[in-house]
Amino acid sequence: MSDPELVNEGGPVSSGLPELDYILAGGYAANRVHLVEGEPGAGKTTLGLQFLLEGKRKNERCLYITLSESRAELKHTASTHGWDLDGIEIFELVPPELSLDSEREQSIVYASDLELGETVQMVMDEVQRVAPARIVFDSLSEIRLLAQGPLRFRRQVLALKHYFAQRNCTVLFLDDLTQTHEDLSLHSLAHGVLRLDQIAIGYGAERRRLRIWKMRGRAFKGGYHDIAIRTGGMTIFPRLVAASHPEAGRPDLRAQSGIAELDDLVGGGLDYGTANLIVGPSGSGKSTLILQYLYAALKRGEKVLVVSFDETERVFMRRAIGLGMDLSDAIRDGLFTFRQVDPAELSPGELTALVREQVEGGTSIVCLDSLTGYQHAMTEEKYMLLQMHEIVTYLNQQGVLTFLILAQSGMVGQMQSPVDLTYLSDAVILLRFFEARGEIRRALSMLKKRTGAHESTIRELKIDGGGIRVGEKLDGFRGVLTGVPVFEGDAKLIEERRDQRG
Numbered sequence: 001m002s003d004p005e006l007v008n009e010g011g012p013v014s015s016g017l018p019e020l021d022y023i024l025a026g027g028y029a030a031n032r033v034h035l036v037e038g039e040p041g042a043g044k045t046t047l048g049l050q051f052l053l054e055g056k057r058k059n060e061r062c063l064y065i066t067l068s069e070s071r072a073e074l075k076h077t078a079s080t081h082g083w084d085l086d087g088i089e090i091f092e093l094v095p096p097e098l099s100l101d102s103e104r105e106q107s108i109v110y111a112s113d114l115e116l117g118e119t120v121q122m123v124m125d126e127v128q129r130v131a132p133a134r135i136v137f138d139s140l141s142e143i144r145l146l147a148q149g150p151l152r153f154r155r156q157v158l159a160l161k162h163y164f165a166q167r168n169c170t171v172l173f174l175d176d177l178t179q180t181h182e183d184l185s186l187h188s189l190a191h192g193v194l195r196l197d198q199i200a201i202g203y204g205a206e207r208r209r210l211r212i213w214k215m216r217g218r219a220f221k222g223g224y225h226d227i228a229i230r231t232g233g234m235t236i237f238p239r240l241v242a243a244s245h246p247e248a249g250r251p252d253l254r255a256q257s258g259i260a261e262l263d264d265l266v267g268g269g270l271d272y273g274t275a276n277l278i279v280g281p282s283g284s285g286k287s288t289l290i291l292q293y294l295y296a297a298l299k300r301g302e303k304v305l306v307v308s309f310d311e312t313e314r315v316f317m318r319r320a321i322g323l324g325m326d327l328s329d330a331i332r333d334g335l336f337t338f339r340q341v342d343p344a345e346l347s348p349g350e351l352t353a354l355v356r357e358q359v360e361g362g363t364s365i366v367c368l369d370s371l372t373g374y375q376h377a378m379t380e381e382k383y384m385l386l387q388m389h390e391i392v393t394y395l396n397q398q399g400v401l402t403f404l405i406l407a408q409s410g411m412v413g414q415m416q417s418p419v420d421l422t423y424l425s426d427a428v429i430l431l432r433f434f435e436a437r438g439e440i441r442r443a444l445s446m447l448k449k450r451t452g453a454h455e456s457t458i459r460e461l462k463i464d465g466g467g468i469r470v471g472e473k474l475d476g477f478r479g480v481l482t483g484v485p486v487f488e489g490d491a492k493l494i495e496e497r498r499d500q501r502g
Helices: 004-008 018-023 044-057 071-080 102-107 116-130 140-147 150-166 185-189 260-265 286-299 313-322 328-332 348-360 371-375 381-397 494-501
Strands: 033-038 062-066 088-092 134-138 170-175 192-199 207-215 224-230 233-237 275-281 304-308 336-340 365-369 401-408 427-436 439-449 458-464 467-474
Touching: 018 207, 018 233, 033 044, 033 150, 033 185, 044 062, 044 071, 044 088, 044 134, 044 170, 044 192, 044 233, 062 071, 062 116, 071 088, 088 116, 116 140, 116 150, 140 150, 140 170, 150 170, 150 185, 224 348, 233 348, 260 439, 260 458, 260 467, 275 286, 275 381, 286 304, 286 313, 286 365, 286 401, 286 427, 286 467, 304 313, 304 348, 313 336, 348 365, 348 381, 371 381, 371 401, 381 401, 458 494
Parallel strands: 033 170, 033 192, 062 088, 062 134, 134 170, 275 401, 275 427, 304 336, 304 365, 365 401
Antiparallel strands: 192 207, 207 224, 224 233, 427 439, 439 458, 458 467
16 A cells, blocks of 8 residues: 555645646645746745645645745735734744834844854745745745855755755745846746736736646646736636546527527527637627527527626617517526726726636527627737637637627728638628618628538618517628628619518
C-alpha cells in the first residue's frame, strides 16, 4: 500500500477561488512554494488573502508575513471586501515610521535595522511558533533589496523554500516585479508560477488578467484568463475552451418564427445548435427580426438570453411593446433575460462567463446584439475572431440557437462589414433597403444555410404597429448586392396585396 503522506504530497490545495482551482486542475500543490508575480495593483495581495481565508474556513493555521504593508493596511484591505482576518496570524516587518502606536513598538521588527540573515531567521522563528499549513510571504522584493545581489538573494529564497517544505507548508511568494528586469531564476525555484497583469486600454476601465506560467505535474489551463477585483474579492473568468465541454445537442429541432412566409424563406425554420448571422445596415430591422424568433420561443416556454451592446433594456422593452410583443410574463417566469453591457467596462472573459452561466441554467436561444459593439470590447480583431469562434462552437455543442447581429457601415450604397464572421455562421440572413413606387422599403433574403435547403428569393419585410410581416417572393430586382436594390418587377408588394384582397 502507498504511504498516505506521499499521496498527499503535492496534492491539490484549494486557492479559495473555484475558477482558479479549475485553471490549476485542482488548486495549488500541497507543501510546495508558488510564485505569484505582478506589478503593484495587479491583485497579488487580494489573491493571497483569499488563499488564507480558505484555509481559515477549513480550520487550518494560516500566516501572512508582510515586509511591505502593515497589519493595519492589511486589515483595511480585507475590510473593504467584507473579510475578517481574525484567526489569521500576521507577522509584520515594517520600518518604524509606519507605526505611531507606542503600545506596539515592541512587537514590530524593523527590517531596515536588520541584516538579511537576521530577517530570514526571524521569519523562520515565526513559522516555527505558528506552525501554519498556509503561508503568504509579501514580498520577495524586500528580500531582494536586502540581499544586494542575485546570488545571495537566490540562496536565501532557496533556504526559505527548504525550510517551509520541512514544515509542510503550502506557500505563496508574492513579487511585485519592481526590479528593472525579470528574475527568471525564481521561476526555477518555484513549483508553480502565476503572473497577474493590469493593462490600461485606450478608453475605459483597466483590464486585469492571469496566466499560469508553470505548474509542475499539472495539466493546467494555459493562456490568459480575465479577472476582476470588486467588493468581495477577486473573480476569475477562465478562458473558454469549447473542446472541454461535451456536446449536449438537440437533434432535428427547428425554431420557427410564427410567420409562415418567413419560415418558408429559411427552409422551414432555423436549426438549434447553429449560429445565425443577421447582416444589414442600421435601421433595416435586424434586431426586430430576431425579436420575432425570441417571442415565438418564449411562447413555447423556452429560455432566452439577449446580450445588448447597443441599446438599453428600457428601449428594447418599449420596442417590443410597440410591435405587440409583451415580454412581462416571460420576465416574471424567469424565461427572458436581458443583459445590457458596456464594451468599455466588460472584459471578453466576463461576457463568456455570462453566456455560460445562462446556458448551464437551461437557456436555449442566445442573441448577441451586436457584434459591432462587441468588437469595441476587443483591442485586436484577430483575438475577437478567435474568441468568437470558441463561443459559437461552445453554443453549437450545447444545442443552443445563436443569433449574431452585425451592422454594416452606411445605410445605402456599397456596404462594408467591420468584421467578417460569415465563415463561423451556419446561416446568413441579409436585410436591405430598396426603392419601389417612390418609397423606401425593406428586403429580406437568405444567403446561406448549411443545415438544409432554403429559398434563394427576395421577400419584402414590413415592420409596423402590428408586428412583422413578410411578403411573397419578389422578382424583378436590380442591384441587390450593390446595397441599393431597385424593384422593377410585377409582383405585388405587401400593401398592394392587402388592398387587392380588400
